[in-house]
Amino acid sequence: MRAAPRDTIAAVATAIGPGGIAIVRIAGADAVRITDTIFRGTKRLSDASSHTVHHGHIVDAAGREVDEVLATVMLSPNTYTTDDVVELGCHGGAMPARRVLEVCLDAGARIARRGEFTERALLGGRLDLVQAEAVADIVAAKTPRGLEFALGQLEGGLSHRLAALRDKLLAFRAEVESMIDFSDEDIGSSTVSAIADLGRACCRAVDDLLADSAVGAAVRDGISVAIVGRPNVGKSSLLNALLRRERAIVTALPGTTRDAIEETVDLDGIPVRLIDTAGWRSSRDPAEAEGVERAKAAAAGADLVLLVIDSSTGVGAEDRAVAEHLDQSRTLVVLNKMDLASGMRGEVGRELAFAGGGGSDSSSSGLDSAATVSDVSSVRVSALRRDGISELQRAISSMVLDGRALTADPAVTNLRHMDALRRVKAGVSRAIALLAKEAPPELAAIDAAEASSALGEITGETTPDDVLRHIFARFCVGK
Numbered sequence: 001m002r003a004a005p006r007d008t009i010a011a012v013a014t015a016i017g018p019g020g021i022a023i024v025r026i027a028g029a030d031a032v033r034i035t036d037t038i039f040r041g042t043k044r045l046s047d048a049s050s051h052t053v054h055h056g057h058i059v060d061a062a063g064r065e066v067d068e069v070l071a072t073v074m075l076s077p078n079t080y081t082t083d084d085v086v087e088l089g090c091h092g093g094a095m096p097a098r099r100v101l102e103v104c105l106d107a108g109a110r111i112a113r114r115g116e117f118t119e120r121a122l123l124g125g126r127l128d129l130v131q132a133e134a135v136a137d138i139v140a141a142k143t144p145r146g147l148e149f150a151l152g153q154l155e156g157g158l159s160h161r162l163a164a165l166r167d168k169l170l171a172f173r174a175e176v177e178s179m180i181d182f183s184d185e186d187i188g189s190s191t192v193s194a195i196a197d198l199g200r201a202c203c204r205a206v207d208d209l210l211a212d213s214a215v216g217a218a219v220r221d222g223i224s225v226a227i228v229g230r231p232n233v234g235k236s237s238l239l240n241a242l243l244r245r246e247r248a249i250v251t252a253l254p255g256t257t258r259d260a261i262e263e264t265v266d267l268d269g270i271p272v273r274l275i276d277t278a279g280w281r282s283s284r285d286p287a288e289a290e291g292v293e294r295a296k297a298a299a300a301g302a303d304l305v306l307l308v309i310d311s312s313t314g315v316g317a318e319d320r321a322v323a324e325h326l327d328q329s330r331t332l333v334v335l336n337k338m339d340l341a342s343g344m345r346g347e348v349g350r351e352l353a354f355a356g357g358g359g360s361d362s363s364s365s366g367l368d369s370a371a372t373v374s375d376v377s378s379v380r381v382s383a384l385r386r387d388g389i390s391e392l393q394r395a396i397s398s399m400v401l402d403g404r405a406l407t408a409d410p411a412v413t414n415l416r417h418m419d420a421l422r423r424v425k426a427g428v429s430r431a432i433a434l435l436a437k438e439a440p441p442e443l444a445a446i447d448a449a450e451a452s453s454a455l456g457e458i459t460g461e462t463t464p465d466d467v468l469r470h471i472f473a474r475f476c477v478g479k
């Protein structure tokens, strides 16, 4: 994968379908020569200067006109892939770009793999792996906030901070390795503690990078929230209230919702996939029974569960039966129909026993302040009147972000980066511990080297090829 020969690749770079224009991108050593064989314009593209646009027609091998195009010529090295690139702006729609691509392939270009243009930018040293991944994040961004984070990453925000960490880590490694060459007498305890200080500085830098990464991951990848509860408590009404439109059918009859309904909303920049589910009850109707099974599966798979209770009737046996399946730490109780409730007071925690994550009577959770544990997180709303919905939204984000501020601007958004950074810290910490125990410095050097290699995986220096392939498989063709 690394030493890819710069053969000439081509792909349609725009989405297939009706549109104003469509672009076929050609990149490689022969990009201009190949395009010249199919381009008829006022001048040959080989005579064109870099970054110029030329009007003309694409013709097939039989000399038939395929489309009228604008050809943009961009010469190496100041191009997206770093090699010569030609972009053919065709008429929009599915056919013109597809036909132009076919003619390019007949003329000697090879169809590009997913993400291959960006992969070449990586191989050409124009982007590091973090920036290449940011390109995919830009394409996949689901909220304006997600786009903002990805653009910051493409512009090198994270790469610069990782470079600073690498310098610290190299200094630490160099000191640890230099200890190998000295005899025990030469290494005083003050030397060891100075080296350990360097290591601790690396750990602090990792902690800084990881701060607010949960926010970053939520913004980049989104979260899923399942709305569950017994029939008729107002789950579908709540979905509609959160979406601010009448998406799901609401009726006064229990058992209205059968299949799970999913919709995504932007909650302070976090793409939240809301899943409205069938009311939980045992039913002989096979369709409803299947719906209940799906509701249980949605609750098990969701990042957060909204357990909806009808506060006009209070907590009953059916509500308790639902709660028994839920993990309290991932559950937010929504007391709906507050407009009807005469006075249901807090303390719902005492009436609900959850499957896990602590409950009203779970002294086994290891927390000694049982009083606070018994108070499950709950929010009062009226889905019908749209009251309390913004409080609910705030409660959702604060649970997802574990109380962290939504205004934080995280450095790290990608789970792969988080995992590698944790391994950097683990390696450095192990090395520090070995030094403190006066173990042979060779052992500490191994751990320090592992930390370095984990850091290199983030930027692409030491990323295994299968991981690279996996990363680029996420890309679109033509990117």
Ligand SMILES: Nc1nc2c(ncn2[C@@H]2O[C@H](COP(=O)(O)OP(=O)(O)OP(=O)(O)O)[C@@H](O)[C@H]2O)c(=O)[nH]1
Binding pocket: 230, 231, 232, 233, 234, 235, 236, 237, 238, 249, 250, 251, 252, 253, 254, 255, 256, 257, 258, 277, 278, 279, 280, 336, 337, 338, 339, 340, 381, 382, 383, 384, 385
């Ligand atoms: N007064 C009042 N009625 C509500 C409120 N929320 C929902 N309802 C009513 O409760 C009934 C059931 O609402 P749905 O949203 O269909 O309830 P559901 O939980 O989705 O029901 P199933 O899909 O059958 O499980 C409807 O008549 C709604 O208008 C509320 O906040 N106040």
Ligand SMILES: [Mg+2]
Binding pocket: 235, 236, 237, 248, 249, 256, 257, 277, 278, 279
């Ligand atoms: Mg419903």
